Amino acid sequence: MTELAALWIVRHGESTGNVAAQRARSSGAEEVARTERDADVPLSPAGEEQAHATGRWLRTLPPDRRPEVAVTSPYLRARRTAELALAGTGVPLSRDERLRDRDLGIFDRLTPHGVRVRHPEEHERRNRLGKxxxxxxxxxxxxxxxxxxxxxxxxxxxxxxxxxxxxxxHDVLVFLLSYLLDGLTEEELMALGRRHVIANCSISSWSADHSGHLRMNGFNEVSHLHPTRSGPAGGDQTHYGI
Structure with a gap:
């Protein structure tokens, strides 16, 4: 069977867009105060530190458990996370546009409140069709x-x-990798989305079992960002269930 030996996905570190979106939702604004294209949103200072922390964790892995190759979304926040995390590791990095974030179309830069106010028909259609x-x-x-x-x-x-x-x-890729690799139904995927917010610089991981199938090791793990609190991410414990 043609399969990978191991697969990780790291969500990008906190971006300035994440910060602006949280501020907009908290204030009840209709629109997020962001001027860049979605592809050009940079990391915040906290996001850069999260990426550095991910790199420190990577360098603690024994050679036979480290990634051999890395691929990133072309969006700036993901690219910068990858560059900082992989610095000094020698892991080759490439880009693939299929890893870009979901295109929100006319909803770009709108908060959920903004969608309800400015596009009530689409809000109703989304509720009818499902996420x-x-x-x-x-x-x-x-x-x-x-x-x-x-x-x-x-x-x-x-x-x-x-x-x-x-x-x-990006966070949608984390959910959809689980959908594809773990064989989830639509209902199971949506339930997973209700239970989890994919954290910035979280790590989700799979490794090949004895039959050559990828099996989940960990989901949305952030212990590598807080090493004094618990062990490194990607260990034997799986924080996941349907």
């Missing part, structure tokens, strides 16, 4: 992202059979 299949005008449904991720995984398995690969991307 998984709903596609905002000019944007992508979760299923659209899953389709490009399926193609990416097929290429990754072909090009890096039996190798350990680390991805750097």
């Amino acid at each position: 998984f299949y709903y596609r905002p005008p000019g944007g992508e449904a979760w299923t659209d992202v899953a389709l490009r991720l399926r193609g990416f995984l097929a290429d990754l398995r072909h090009e890096h059979t039996d190798r350990r690969v680390m991805l750097f991307g």
Whole structure:
């Protein structure tokens, strides 16, 4: 069977867009105060430190457990996270546009309150169709992202059979990798989304079992960001269940 030896995905560190979005939601604003394209949103100072912490964790791994290759979303916040985390490791890094964040179309920069106020018909249609299949005008449904991720995984398995690969991307990719690799249904995926907020610089990981199938090791782990509180991420304990 053509399969990877191990796969990790790291969500990007905290971005200035994350900070602005939280501020907008807390204040009841309709729009997030952000001027950059989504592709150009940088890390915040806290996000850069999270990326450095991820790199410190990576360098503690024994050589036979470290990633051999890394691939990142081309978006700045993910690219910068990857560059900082991999600095000094010698792990080669490439970019793939199929790892970009979900395109929100006309909802870009709007808060949930802003969507309800400015696009009430679309808000109602989203509630009717459900989060998984709903596609905002000019944007992508979760299923659209899953389709490009399926193609990416097929290429990754072909090009890096039996190798350990680390991805750097976005929260929707973390959920959809679990959907694809763990064989979740739509209902199970949506339940997973209700239980978890994917943390900045969290690590989710899979490794090949004796039959060559990827099995989850850990989901949305952040212990590497707080090493004095607990052991490193990616260990034997799995914080996940359906």
